[in-house]
Amino acid sequence: MSSASSATTGATKPSSTRAKPANKGEAAADYLDGRLGIYSLAKANLRKIFPDHWSFMLGEICLYTFVIIILTGVYLTLFFTPSMGEVVYHGTYAPLNGIKMSEAYASTMNISFEVRGGLLIRQIHHWAAIVFIAAMFVHMMRVFFTGAFRKPREINWLFGFLLLFLGMFDGFMGYSLPDDLLSGTGIRFMEGAVLAVPLVGTYLQMFMFGGEFPGNDIIPRLFTVHVLLIPGIMVGLLVAHLILVFYHKHTQFAGPGKTEENVVGMPLMPVYMAKAGGFFFLVFGIIAAMSAIATVNPIWAYGPYRPDQVSTDAQPDWYMGFSEGLIRVMPGWEIHLWGHTLNLGVFIPLMVFPMVLAVIAVYPFLESWITGDKREHHILDRPRNAPVRTALGVAWISWYLVMLIGGGNDLVATHLHLSLNDITYFVRTSFFLVPIIVFFVTKRWCLGLQRRDKEKVLHGRETGVIKRLPHGEFVEIHAQLPADKLHKLTAHEQLQPMELPAEVDENGVKRKIGRLTKLRAKISKGYFGEYSQIAKPTAEEHHEITSGHGHH
Amino acid sequence: MSHDNMPENKLPEAHDASHGHDVAPHGDPFADPGLPVHQPRRTDIDERAAKRAERQVSLMFIVSMLATAGFIASYVIFPIDKIVYIFPLGHVSALNFALGLTLGVALFCIGAGAVHWARTLMSDHEVPAERHPIEADDEVRADVIEQFKTGAAESGFGRRKMIRNTMIGSMALVPLSGVVLLRDLGPLPETKLDHTGWQEATPAQPIQLINMNTDLPMKAEDIQVGSLTFAKPEGLTEDDEQFQEKIAKDALMLVRIAPEDLKDSDSSDLGFQGILAYSKICTHVGCPISLYEQQTHHALCPCHQSTFDLADGARVIFGPAGHPLPQLKITTDDKGFLIATGDFSKPVGPSFWERSA
Ligand code: HEM
Ligand code: FES
Numbered sequence: 001m002s003s004a005s006s007a008t009t010g011a012t013k014p015s016s017t018r019a020k021p022a023n024k025g026e027a028a029a030d031y032l033d034g035r036l037g038i039y040s041l042a043k044a045n046l047r048k049i050f051p052d053h054w055s056f057m058l059g060e061i062c063l064y065t066f067v068i069i070i071l072t073g074v075y076l077t078l079f080f081t082p083s084m085g086e087v088v089y090h091g092t093y094a095p096l097n098g099i100k101m102s103e104a105y106a107s108t109m110n111i112s113f114e115v116r117g118g119l120l121i122r123q124i125h126h127w128a129a130i131v132f133i134a135a136m137f138v139h140m141m142r143v144f145f146t147g148a149f150r151k152p153r154e155i156n157w158l159f160g161f162l163l164l165f166l167g168m169f170d171g172f173m174g175y176s177l178p179d180d181l182l183s184g185t186g187i188r189f190m191e192g193a194v195l196a197v198p199l200v201g202t203y204l205q206m207f208m209f210g211g212e213f214p215g216n217d218i219i220p221r222l223f224t225v226h227v228l229l230i231p232g233i234m235v236g237l238l239v240a241h242l243i244l245v246f247y248h249k250h251t252q253f254a255g256p257g258k259t260e261e262n263v264v265g266m267p268l269m270p271v272y273m274a275k276a277g278g279f280f281f282l283v284f285g286i287i288a289a290m291s292a293i294a295t296v297n298p299i300w301a302y303g304p305y306r307p308d309q310v311s312t313d314a315q316p317d318w319y320m321g322f323s324e325g326l327i328r329v330m331p332g333w334e335i336h337l338w339g340h341t342l343n344l345g346v347f348i349p350l351m352v353f354p355m356v357l358a359v360i361a362v363y364p365f366l367e368s369w370i371t372g373d374k375r376e377h378h379i380l381d382r383p384r385n386a387p388v389r390t391a392l393g394v395a396w397i398s399w400y401l402v403m404l405i406g407g408g409n410d411l412v413a414t415h416l417h418l419s420l421n422d423i424t425y426f427v428r429t430s431f432f433l434v435p436i437i438v439f440f441v442t443k444r445w446c447l448g449l450q451r452r453d454k455e456k457v458l459h460g461r462e463t464g465v466i467k468r469l470p471h472g473e474f475v476e477i478h479a480q481l482p483a484d485k486l487h488k489l490t491a492h493e494q495l496q497p498m499e500l501p502a503e504v505d506e507n508g509v510k511r512k513i514g515r516l517t518k519l520r521a522k523i524s525k526g527y528f529g530e531y532s533q534i535a536k537p538t539a540e541e542h543h544e545i546t547s548g549h550g551h552h
Numbered sequence: 553m554s555h556d557n558m559p560e561n562k563l564p565e566a567h568d569a570s571h572g573h574d575v576a577p578h579g580d581p582f583a584d585p586g587l588p589v590h591q592p593r594r595t596d597i598d599e600r601a602a603k604r605a606e607r608q609v610s611l612m613f614i615v616s617m618l619a620t621a622g623f624i625a626s627y628v629i630f631p632i633d634k635i636v637y638i639f640p641l642g643h644v645s646a647l648n649f650a651l652g653l654t655l656g657v658a659l660f661c662i663g664a665g666a667v668h669w670a671r672t673l674m675s676d677h678e679v680p681a682e683r684h685p686i687e688a689d690d691e692v693r694a695d696v697i698e699q700f701k702t703g704a705a706e707s708g709f710g711r712r713k714m715i716r717n718t719m720i721g722s723m724a725l726v727p728l729s730g731v732v733l734l735r736d737l738g739p740l741p742e743t744k745l746d747h748t749g750w751q752e753a754t755p756a757q758p759i760q761l762i763n764m765n766t767d768l769p770m771k772a773e774d775i776q777v778g779s780l781t782f783a784k785p786e787g788l789t790e791d792d793e794q795f796q797e798k799i800a801k802d803a804l805m806l807v808r809i810a811p812e813d814l815k816d817s818d819s820s821d822l823g824f825q826g827i828l829a830y831s832k833i834c835t836h837v838g839c840p841i842s843l844y845e846q847q848t849h850h851a852l853c854p855c856h857q858s859t860f861d862l863a864d865g866a867r868v869i870f871g872p873a874g875h876p877l878p879q880l881k882i883t884t885d886d887k888g889f890l891i892a893t894g895d896f897s898k899p900v901g902p903s904f905w906e907r908s909a
Contacts, residue, residue: 256587258680263680285662345872542581
């Protein structure tokens with residue numbers, strides 16, 4: 001114990017080994033580092049390299065709109081009353097004067113007409129939600145079509161997918177809150193859907209609504225879920241999503257100097273801080289201007305909710321259009337057995353909706369099973385170089401669009417003067433046919449593009465300069481591609497279809513090949529067989545043509 | 553940067569090509585040429601261009617400040633109820649328009665300034681950073697597994713089965729408390745969905761049908777052929793505490809159909825001189841039905857376009873609804889007012905598991 005006095009000998013102050021800070025800023029940073037360890041954290045991240053490509057900004061749009069939604073949402077909670085208690089309206093909007101309504105509706109009217117700037121914030125909140133979900137869709141598609149979901153990013157793909165799923169539901173709940181005629185219709189729809197669940201539907205309905213529809217509980221309950229539960233989960237997922245983006249380091253497209261072992265780009269500080277930070281303000285500014293110009297969800301025009309009234313052109317926000325389409329075009333199948341009713345007409349769409357989404361969610365795992373590829377991938381695919389994947393993705397989108405049309409069948413009917421029945425039958429058939437057609441068309445298109453790439457690599461690009469040959473023939477001069485282009489167009493790898501092991505092994509013993517393995521081999525052939533990719537040019541082919549005896 | 557740090561499988565031809573192909577003096581034509589040389593921008597070499605960019609960036613930040621001042625001024629100046637005409641938007645709230653645009657400009661200019669600054673004045677040198685495999689090397693892996701095994705062995709989790717099993721049991725049971733607590737979220741369904749407010753009506757004590765618009769009882773002659781009339785039970789008013797729940801089930805639509813057009817005798821028996829009282833609540837997912845085409849006797853639900861033939865017992869002729877609209881038996885009392893003497897014969901609204909028939 002006495003040896004501990006060594007620290008105080010010489011009566012000097014206990015010294016730190018660290019150099020004196022040069023200024024106040026450094027001193028403050030030193031203080032924080034001593035407690036939070038910020039230097040080690042910053043060392044890895046301050047000059048972190050990010051590659052540049054326009055499509056990498058889509059994820060940023062998701063992030064910024066989410067931030068905008070949170071900021072404006074908090075403001076709205078200061079004025080919104082999530083209650084179904086009845087009041088009589090005496091606000092400034094004359095057409096509704098003296099009308100009975102819920103406090104939820106009345107307070108939304110108050111935000112729109114008496115709180116200065118309240119309407120603007122409501123509009124920004126709603127517009128941002130619409131853009132948020134659209135951005136998530138497009139971001140997901142960019143990740144899908146470039147194969148950015150491959151190892152090691154499969155789990156981050158799932159985090160992203162959950163964000164999309166939760167985002168859609170939170171949006172639906174959000175526009176159900178004002179208790180206007182349109183949103184009440186949406187809640188009624190939810191009630192009908194819950195009732196269609198076999199066995200427990202009525203119990204779920206009673207527990208959700210605290211009794212019979214509409215009751216007094218559903219709006220306060222949705223409110224808590226909408227502003228607290230789901231956003232809380234989403235913030236957690238979002239943070240995890242971004243941590244993983246940092247940890248994995250962003251993918252990049254093939255190009256000169258870009259390999260699987262590096263990432264080429266510019267540092268976070270200062271370039272990306274300025275670009276990404278600036279981009280936040282750009283997105284926010286555009287959404288604010290949109291909210292000044294275009295009105296979304298004018299609840300005053302719909303009036304308060306009454307279960308016996310309806311606004312005729314009831315349409316949900318666009319991202320619910322898919323489920324709306326399913327529910328509209330589904331035949332009204334009901335099975336009555338032993339005193340029970342199985343409402344397939346509602347229950348099947350209710351199940352198909354998450355299943356269609358699940359198809360895309362599990363795709364990365366399917367693809368890695370088919371390819372059996374266990375390597376990390378950091379160089380992105382160009383969509384044309386993965387024709388089957390690209391075709392599947394486009395088919396999936398077309399599926400979505402078909403149902404979106406189904407969801408607006410009444411609008412399509414009135415605008416195009418078509419019969420509602422015809423549109424419904426058309427959408428029903430399209431649900432099965434269109435994705436298949438789209439699949440084959442897209443695949444062929446990709447192959448065409450691959451052929452064109454090959455052509456360019458071997459014969460150069462067209463210069464537009466016409467030359468007359470001695471014997472009179474006119475030819476266009478083709479210019480060799482520069483080395484960086486040549487590399488870019490040939491950098492992708494082409495997987496070969498999986499080979500089934502021989503039925504009989506080298507000792508003549510019959511081998512058992514599982515059905516799953518056979519299936520895998522079949523799909524693999526579909527993905528990488530001769531009809532699914534154009535063999536990329538080889539160095540020999542290139543030499544042969546460029547060394548003179550091959551002519552154009 | 554040559555191809556030695558490319559994975560081999562990416563360059564299948566590279567090696568054959570370099571193996572003495574006489575036509576290939578420079579080796580693989582597709583080899584990675586390495587990072588391109590940095591091309592300086594105007595602002596990198598011309599100080600005047602850089603100064604100009606600097607002024608542009610500052611200008612955007614200044615515009616943003618002015619816009620914020622404009623936002624505050626608009627907030628103070630424009631009364632909230634002032635409506636102005638702005639082409640091509642039409643009549644809009646002046647305050648909302650001014651606030652939105654000034655805020656939009658204030659934010660946008662900050663963004664535009666920052667991005668312009670980054671693009672013109674900050675270094676645009678592209679540099680590579682190495683990636684490292686996500687997977688730990690074998691040594692770390694072995695070490696972690698060893699540590700885990702040590703920890704597990706020290707806990708005795710695998711050896712002391714009784715502790716393990718009872719712990720799992722207790723952990724499995726404890727969330728039940730949470731589930732039990734959810735019981736009071738709502739009442740049990742019982743037969744609530746099977747009945748409506750009309751069940752109070754009996755032959756001895758019938759309930760009058762009240763016109764939704766006039767709030768008055770109706771006589772048979774008030775209902776014209778071809779019209780659609782909405783009705784509710786006598787005694788139900790908007791002041792009723794449970795008005796919303798009751799009207800969600802009791803709402804009626806009355807039509808009068810010429811006797812020769814009636815196709816379903818059971819249905820016409822439930823009516824009175826061709827006046828039929830159907831539930832207004834769609835049997836699909838419960839929207840109120842609001843459109844009626846008098847020539848065809850079709851009622852259309854605006855939500856998903858289910859169409860019911862009211863002359864034929866409200867049979868579903870189109871759309872996703874799974875069964876007809878329930879019908880209420882009506883007649884008239886001695887003063888000639890339309891009355892009901894009992895409930896619908898079937899539950900109204902969307903179908904559910906316990907619904908029979
Ligand atoms: C709240 C919603 C979301 C936010 C805020 C968000 C944000 C981001 C950001 C900022 C990036 C990096 C930039 C970029 O590549 O665009 C990123 C990358 C990524 N996101 Fe998202 N995202 C969201 C939803 C999704 C969804 C719906 C998916 C797919 C189902 C997804 C999958 C991925 C993947 C796999 C990456 C890595 C891409 C790569 O490194 O190339 N994200 N996300
Ligand atoms: S609620 Fe009437 S058709 Fe869906």
